[in-house]
Amino acid sequence: MRFRLLSLAATAATYFLIFVGGLVRVSGAGLGCPDWPKCFGRWIPPVRIEQIPPEIDPALFNFTLAWIEYINRLIGVGVGFLILSVALYAIFRFRHRPKILFPAILAVVLTAFQGWQGGKVVASELEPMLVSVHMAIAFLIVSLLIYVTHQAYHLDGAKTTLAVEYPAGITKWAGIMWLLIIIQVIAGTHVRGSIEIMSRRFPLLNPAELLAEIGAVSYFHSLLGIIIALVAMAMGVIVIKDSRDFSSIAIQCAWALAGLGFFQIIFGMVLFLFGNPPVIQVLHLWIAALLSGIALLFFLTLKKGSKT
Amino acid sequence: MRNRKPFPILLIVIIIALILLAAVAIIVVSRADLSRSKIPVLYQLPDFELTDQSGQPFGLSRMLGKISIVDFIFTNCKGPCPIMASKMSELYLLYKDYDHIQFVSISVDPERDTLEALREYAILQGVNDDRWVFLRGPLDDVVRLSEQGFKLAADVETLPMGHTIVWTLVDQDGRIRSYHNGTDDADIDVLKENIRRLNREIR
Numbered sequence: 001m002r003f004r005l006l007s008l009a010a011t012a013a014t015y016f017l018i019f020v021g022g023l024v025r026v027s028g029a030g031l032g033c034p035d036w037p038k039c040f041g042r043w044i045p046p047v048r049i050e051q052i053p054p055e056i057d058p059a060l061f062n063f064t065l066a067w068i069e070y071i072n073r074l075i076g077v078g079v080g081f082l083i084l085s086v087a088l089y090a091i092f093r094f095r096h097r098p099k100i101l102f103p104a105i106l107a108v109v110l111t112a113f114q115g116w117q118g119g120k121v122v123a124s125e126l127e128p129m130l131v132s133v134h135m136a137i138a139f140l141i142v143s144l145l146i147y148v149t150h151q152a153y154h155l156d157g158a159k160t161t162l163a164v165e166y167p168a169g170i171t172k173w174a175g176i177m178w179l180l181i182i183i184q185v186i187a188g189t190h191v192r193g194s195i196e197i198m199s200r201r202f203p204l205l206n207p208a209e210l211l212a213e214i215g216a217v218s219y220f221h222s223l224l225g226i227i228i229a230l231v232a233m234a235m236g237v238i239v240i241k242d243s244r245d246f247s248s249i250a251i252q253c254a255w256a257l258a259g260l261g262f263f264q265i266i267f268g269m270v271l272f273l274f275g276n277p278p279v280i281q282v283l284h285l286w287i288a289a290l291l292s293g294i295a296l297l298f299f300l301t302l303k304k305g306s307k308t
Numbered sequence: 309m310r311n312r313k314p315f316p317i318l319l320i321v322i323i324i325a326l327i328l329l330a331a332v333a334i335i336v337v338s339r340a341d342l343s344r345s346k347i348p349v350l351y352q353l354p355d356f357e358l359t360d361q362s363g364q365p366f367g368l369s370r371m372l373g374k375i376s377i378v379d380f381i382f383t384n385c386k387g388p389c390p391i392m393a394s395k396m397s398e399l400y401l402l403y404k405d406y407d408h409i410q411f412v413s414i415s416v417d418p419e420r421d422t423l424e425a426l427r428e429y430a431i432l433q434g435v436n437d438d439r440w441v442f443l444r445g446p447l448d449d450v451v452r453l454s455e456q457g458f459k460l461a462a463d464v465e466t467l468p469m470g471h472t473i474v475w476t477l478v479d480q481d482g483r484i485r486s487y488h489n490g491t492d493d494a495d496i497d498v499l500k501e502n503i504r505r506l507n508r509e510i511r
Contacts, residue, residue: 019329026333027340064343068336248314255316259323279333283326290322 003089004152007104010082011145015289017072017079018138022285024072026278030126032069034060036119045070076115083111083141086148100151107144110137128193135189135285139292146293150300153249171302173235177257178295180228185288187221194218195276207275225268229261247305253298260287260294347477347502350484356453358414358445361426366412366443368482374408375506376478377499379490380454381442382417382468383429392473392490397433399496400440408480408510409503411440414453417468418444458484477502480510 024030033039034056040046041053045066052058090097090104114137121130194214195207202213211218236258239246246254267284270277355368379396381389396411403409415421421429426442433440444450447464454462460472475490477499486502489495 023333023336027337028344029340062343064339068340251314252316252318255319256322259316259319263326278337279330282333283330286329287326294318 003086003093004149004155006082006089007086007145007149007152010079010086011142011149011293013079013082014138014142014145015286015293017075018135018142018289019282019286020072020075021134021138022282024069025131026282027065027068029065029068029072030131031060031122032062032065032067033073033122036122037073037115039066039070039073073118076118080108080111080115083108083145086145090148097151097155100148100155103144103148103151107141107148110141110144114138114141128196132189132193139185139289142289142293143296146297147300150297150304154304170235170238171299173231174295174299174302177228177231177235178292178299180224180231181288181292181295184221184224184228185292187217187224188284188288191218191221192281208272211272222268222272225265229258229265232257232261247301250298250301250305253294253301256294257291257298260291263287264291342505345505347485347505349479350486351457351459353457353478353482353484354453356445356449356457358443358449358453359423360441360443361423361430363423366441371410371412371478371482373480374410375480375503375510376410376412377503378412378414378458378476378478379474380416380450380460380462380471381413382415382471383421383425384417385468385471387469388473388491392475393433395490395493395496396440396475399500400433400435402500403439403503407439409439409507413440413442414450415442415444416447416450416454416462416471418447418450475499477506479506 024032033045035041040051040056040061042051046052046061047063049058049061052061087104087108090101094100094104114134117130117134117137121127121134124130191211191214194217195210198205198210198213199207202210205213232254236254239251239254264284264287267280267287270280271284274280353368353371357365357367360366377396377399379392381393396413400411415426421442421444423444426444430440430442447467451462451464451467454460454472458476460474460476462472463470473490475488476484477486477488479485485506486499488499
């Protein structure tokens with residue numbers, strides 16, 4: 001199997017895992033298994049209440065939530081092995097290409113750490129800060145995989161990629177955009193954490209009122225979201241209109257950034273107006289993960305192009 | 309020469325993935341919500357001994373394995389009873405295909421509600437099978453069952469007029485799971501939802 005396909009598959013699988021992880025959070029299944037790495041002391045979660053060992057309170061058992069959480073762990077292990085195979089492949093074939101070797105090894109180390117840190121999240125009974133760290137590591141892993149995949153594609157397609165010229169400044173703007181998206185994700189995480197804390201302090205307020213109560217961060221997040229979407233669309237128009245000068249990956253990224261930026265604003269408004277429906281929450285988070293990855297790929301593609 | 313503009317395949321693939329994942333998310337989140345909303349177990353009913361309209365003994369054993377909706381009535385009642393009786397008839401018709409869902413009406417006026425009177429009342433309500441039974445027994449027994457078994461007030465001084473309008477949902481193990489106002493349609497909707505969930509527990 002070609003390395004770049006393996007690396008691409010690992011990236012896609014990691015995105016799926018990020019979705020599943022978000023789903024665990026919004027469905028409230030994070031404590032579906034009170035222990036780690038086993039679930040109720042078993043490698044296969046219990047299906048009947050009698051299978052629960054005496055030292056664990058059977059009132060904690062909920063068949064559905066246990067399996068949701070456990071499937072996240074199983075998929076996590078599967079994706080972990082996929083990333084491990086990327087790293088092993090890189091060690092054997094690309095020992096002398098540090099731009100592939102080191103990020104691949106870092107990705108697998110972070111993935112192992114992520115599994116262990118997930119256990120800490122469960123042990124802390126879902127402490128908001130640790131949950132956010134868990135998400136941040138996932139974003140980091142997927143960014144590394146995108147970097148590796150991009151390098152691998154460049155390696156194979158180096159001769160076929162024509163020397164293209166980009167308008168001055170567009171690479172810089174792509175980099176700024178990636179940074180803005182990272183800031184936006186951090187702000188979004190903060191909004192989410194604040195809602196959790198505020199809902200305990202003000203039990204009489206509904207989620208929309210809570211968002212208003214949080215104030216600055218939530219306005220910042222909304223405003224920055226609109227700015228990012230507008231910049232993405234403007235860059236999209238430039239790139240798509242003048243596609244002669246751009247590689248097709250850059251154009252794909254431009255379409256995706258503009259389109260997803262638009263979705264993200266709509267979903268953000270729905271969250272604001274309709275009291276954080278869980279399904280929209282997980283999609284909002286998943287698109288954020290996609291946006292940060294695609295913005296990175298866009299930047300890398302333009303940067304590579306402008307050098308040759 | 310201008311290149312052919314590429315089709316936004318990445319965006320299309322992502323949108324398709326989004327739609328599929330949204331469907332998965334809706335299913336998983338609703339399953340998780342459902343799994344959390346188990347109806348609490350309130351009290352275990354004690355055994356009791358009354359007689360149904362056909363003269364057969366009726367006790368706790370005839371409630372085991374079935375979902376029962378229990379109310380207290382008297383056939384001469386003029387107040388809220390006709391409304392409650394018609395609501396109960398609607399439910400009786402609604403669940404006509406399910407033998408394991410039964411309705412139990414206990415008379416608080418055994419003096420006037422003879423077996424004969426209860427049989428006539430049953431016919432009046434359109435009862436044609438044993439899914440809805442009408443029970444009578446010594447007043448003291450009924451009062452004790454109401455107060456100690458169902459935890460519903462029954463004051464001998466004010467009976468039969470002062471009987472409760474609360475319906476009780478009893479599960480397949482003879483345990484009280486919820487109380488409902490038999491004159492309130494919104495509350496009856498909650499009762500129907502609870503019956504659905506209890507039914508899932510049985511299966």
